[in-house]
Amino acid sequence: MTESTPKDKSEEKDKKAEKAAKETAPKAKKQLPKFVVPLVCAVVALAVGLCAGYFAFGGAQGGASGSLSGKTTVKKAELDSTIATYTYKGKTYKVSARDVINSTSSLSSQKQDDGTYKLPSVDGVLSYARSAIIQQEAEAKGIKVSEKDMKSYAQSTLGSSDYSSIASSYGMSKSTVKALVKQSAEMQKLRDKVVKTKAGTAPTAPTEPSDGNTQTASADYAKYIINLAGDEWDAQKGTWSGKGGSYETALKSYTVTADSATYEAAQAAYYVAYQEYSQKQTKVSEEWTEYVNGLLCNATVSISSLIA
Numbered sequence: 001m002t003e004s005t006p007k008d009k010s011e012e013k014d015k016k017a018e019k020a021a022k023e024t025a026p027k028a029k030k031q032l033p034k035f036v037v038p039l040v041c042a043v044v045a046l047a048v049g050l051c052a053g054y055f056a057f058g059g060a061q062g063g064a065s066g067s068l069s070g071k072t073t074v075k076k077a078e079l080d081s082t083i084a085t086y087t088y089k090g091k092t093y094k095v096s097a098r099d100v101i102n103s104t105s106s107l108s109s110q111k112q113d114d115g116t117y118k119l120p121s122v123d124g125v126l127s128y129a130r131s132a133i134i135q136q137e138a139e140a141k142g143i144k145v146s147e148k149d150m151k152s153y154a155q156s157t158l159g160s161s162d163y164s165s166i167a168s169s170y171g172m173s174k175s176t177v178k179a180l181v182k183q184s185a186e187m188q189k190l191r192d193k194v195v196k197t198k199a200g201t202a203p204t205a206p207t208e209p210s211d212g213n214t215q216t217a218s219a220d221y222a223k224y225i226i227n228l229a230g231d232e233w234d235a236q237k238g239t240w241s242g243k244g245g246s247y248e249t250a251l252k253s254y255t256v257t258a259d260s261a262t263y264e265a266a267q268a269a270y271y272v273a274y275q276e277y278s279q280k281q282t283k284v285s286e287e288w289t290e291y292v293n294g295l296l297c298n299a300t301v302s303i304s305s306l307i308a
Contacts, residue, residue: 072119074116074119080096080097083100083119084129084301085302088136089298095129100128102173103127105171106170106173130292137190141193143190143193149189150181153184194287194291203277208263214267217261219259225266226258228247228269228273229248229269250269
């Protein structure tokens with residue numbers, strides 16, 4: 001039996017990492033449909049965290065409306081009644097059914113045949129409180145977003161900065177959409193401020209050859225690889241620097257020159273770039289979750305009724 005060496009184990013680990021990157025990395029860039037990202041994901045993706053200092057049900061904190069206790073639906077006149085409260089930094093805030101419903105969907109989508117409205121779930125209430133706390137923390141740190149910031153955020157995450165069109169697509173009001181975009185843009189700025197690791201932008205996949213031939217070579221593919229490789233490529237010598245970096249190692253079986261490389265080689269470079277980006281994104285998520293949990297552990301939430 002041949003005993004494996006540390007080098008063998010390292011190469012095996014690299015192969016597994018490369019395989020994982022290939023499986024998770026997006027393929028060659030294609031035009032995406034408008035509004036490809038669900039609106040609420042823009043907020044939920046940032047409002048992570050599991051910890052909350054204290055949860056109480058049945059109006060234990062004295063802020064939730066007892067008249068709604070045990071109900072699963074409410075009348076239109078009851079939409080603004082308090083269904084929960086949350087306390088953060090010594091101040092208590094009321095949460096209505098309308099608040100929670102509008103933060104994730106629309107009143108029309110929750111309206112029943114008999115004219116009543118389905119009460120939000122416990123998870124919905126907690127998500128609302130969580131997002132509100134993070135937004136309050138962002139504003140407490142002096143973070144503000146301009147109309148330009150909001151439009152830029154909406155365009156990058158939702159594929160459009162036209163609030164009316166977005167509202168129509170999701171069955172929400174324009175004001176609700178703007179509020180959600182503002183909240184999420186502020187949370188993103190807070191994350192960028194408190195998280196030390198910077199993931200940068202996701203790499204763009206090389207353009208696939210029109211004939212589908214992965215062995216198609218061009219100067220564009222060479223330029224693509226060299227731009228990703230950075231100082232791993234020796235521009236003066238027109239070859240790899242010999243430092244044994246991640247790109248040089250991954251592309252050692254491909255022929256790459258200053259003016260020619262195949263699509264297959266460019267795709268291999270893309271997998272390396274995406275793997276490194278994914279690792280940084282994971283680190284960013286871990287740091288952000290830790291920060292958010294630190295905030296939420298100082299909050300208390302009281303919910304008047306339990307809806308699955």
